[in-house]
Amino acid sequence: MKGNKNHLMVFLFALAAVSILVSGCTETSTSQSIQTQDVTTVTITDALGREVEIPENTEYVICSGVNTLRFLTYLEAQDMIVGIDRAETTSTASNAKPYSLANPQFATDYVIFGETRGQDDPEKILSLDPLPDVIIKTSSAMGYDPVELQEKTGIPVVVINTGDLAENRDDLDQSLRIIAQVVDKEERAEEVIAFFDEELGYLNAQTEDIAEEEKPTCYVGGIGRSGGPQGFQSTEPTYPPFLFTNALNVAYGDTDINVADVSKEKIIEWDPDYLFLDLNTIECGEERSGLSLLTNDDSYSLLSAVETGNVYGVLPFNKYGTNFGSVIADSYFVGKTLYPDRFEDVDLESKTIDIYTFLVCEGDEEKGKEIYDSMINTYEIPAFTRLDI
Known part of the structure; x- marks a missing residue:
């Protein structure tokens, strides 16, 4: 009888221990789930006038289409990329670009997520590790529609119009400022804009x-x-x-x-x-x-x-x-x-x-x-x- 009581006590103790462990795992799992979902976001307006909700603290981005990676480099945030489009993988004489020459890792260290001029591949984007928090994309009639790309990937797509140093200077400045909002480089953007103003002046x-x-x-x-x-x-x-x-x-x-x-x-x-x-x-x-x-x-x-x-x-x-x-x-x-x-x-x-x-x-x-x-x-x-x- 005494032996049965001892067995019963051991069983109850073990059951209590398992209950505690299960309870602890459940609490930890719930806590992790809440932390994953609790991402602070901000809303910015892109070049198409779209209000895009992005993470407040963006860590990773990709740049789709002409000038986007160039501008990111001007803002000294090129290390935030996790993938590259095919046009950025060559640095031959016929494709000599100062921002690429200064960053030879563009051609060797990154996975290609799409073809040139905005021809993105949503599946390749979703296979990137880590995933980009934001896709920065040039506005163009070519390539993936930014709204459709955002729907297919679930990743915010921020669009810029690249502009130039002459008639479309406002677009250029706006592009730098939009990207700066994404990557938290507002001060640097103003420095670049001021640099252009000074040289042209x-x-x-x-x-x-x-x-x-x-x-x-x-x-x-x-x-x-x-x-x-x-x-x-x-x-x-x-x-x-x-x-x-x-x-x-x-x-x-x-x-x-x-x-x-x-x-x-x-x-x-x-x-x-x-x-x-x-x-x-x-x-x-x-x-x-x-x-x-x-x-x-x-x-x-x-x-x-x-x-x-x-x-x-x-x-x-x-x-x-x-x-x-x-x-x-x-x-x-x-x-x-x-x-x-x-x-x-x-x-x-x-x-x-x-x-x-x-x-x-x-x-x-x-x-x-x-x-x-x-x-x-x-x-x-x-x-x-x-x-x-």
């Missing part, structure tokens, strides 16, 4: 009072497009380095000109005093490149700029969107070339290094020098030099 101040009759005429050829490198007849009537230095672009204001195609006859008719060549044109090959045409085409040999040796190579800046630092560097080169007395105090190499150091190198001047060397020497002919025609 200086360029304008040095050139705005030059009389029209004192300005030489100029033309830029070989402007690359989304379709790839182009020949000498590819120009840009609103070429930013000419706009920012108040230069006389012979193609400006001619409404009959297709932005990507000017006739040879038109260029000969204009006969500009200075020619600039986007060195990306070299990739067209011997038969089509602007450099080859200027060298071998007898019609072009009669141009005043060719006869006087006023033909110069400039940095390409149309690479998966606009490399804004290279736009500013090209502007300083154009300014020094057209109006040397107005820019005699500017050391172009130091200025370009400073630009890259600030925008993509987090203040690391040695890295800024490396990016400068890489960009200037992307092709066999260095940029910012007189071309031997």
Whole structure:
């Protein structure tokens, strides 16, 4: 009888212990569940006017489409990405981008979640580890619709319009500020915006009072497009380095000109005093490149700029969107070339290094020098030099 009582006591003790353990596990599980669901959010307005609810403390993001990762790098938040789109995995000469050159890990360390220009893959996004808290996406008619992408992934999608440094400057500033809200970099965004203001303000101040009759005429050829490198007849009537230095672009204001195609006859008719060549044109090959045409085409040999040796190579800046630092560097080169007395105090190499150091190198001047060397020497002919025609 005594033995049975002992067995009963052991059984009851064991039952109590199991009950306590189960109770403890249940409480812990409930606590974890509540913690997972209790995420503080904030609402921001994206470029489409959508109110998007995102985590207050965003840790991880992905960047879809042109300029998004570039802007994230300008904001010094590139380490927050957990995946990459395919366009960011190459850093060859034909795809030289300062922000990528400064971050070679883009090409090697990240899983690809989609194709170029916003062609996202929801399944690949959901397989990322860790999952992004927010998807930052360029507004575009191409690629996944942002609302549909958000519905398929359950991840907030914040849209930006990339803008530019000229007519669409407000969009550019807004893009930086929207991304800054997502990644908690508002102060840095204002620094970048102020940097652009200061550089463009200086360029304008040095050139705005030059009389029209004192300005030489100029033309830029070989402007690359989304379709790839182009020949000498590819120009840009609103070429930013000419706009920012108040230069006389012979193609400006001619409404009959297709932005990507000017006739040879038109260029000969204009006969500009200075020619600039986007060195990306070299990739067209011997038969089509602007450099080859200027060298071998007898019609072009009669141009005043060719006869006087006023033909110069400039940095390409149309690479998966606009490399804004290279736009500013090209502007300083154009300014020094057209109006040397107005820019005699500017050391172009130091200025370009400073630009890259600030925008993509987090203040690391040695890295800024490396990016400068890489960009200037992307092709066999260095940029910012007189071309031997």
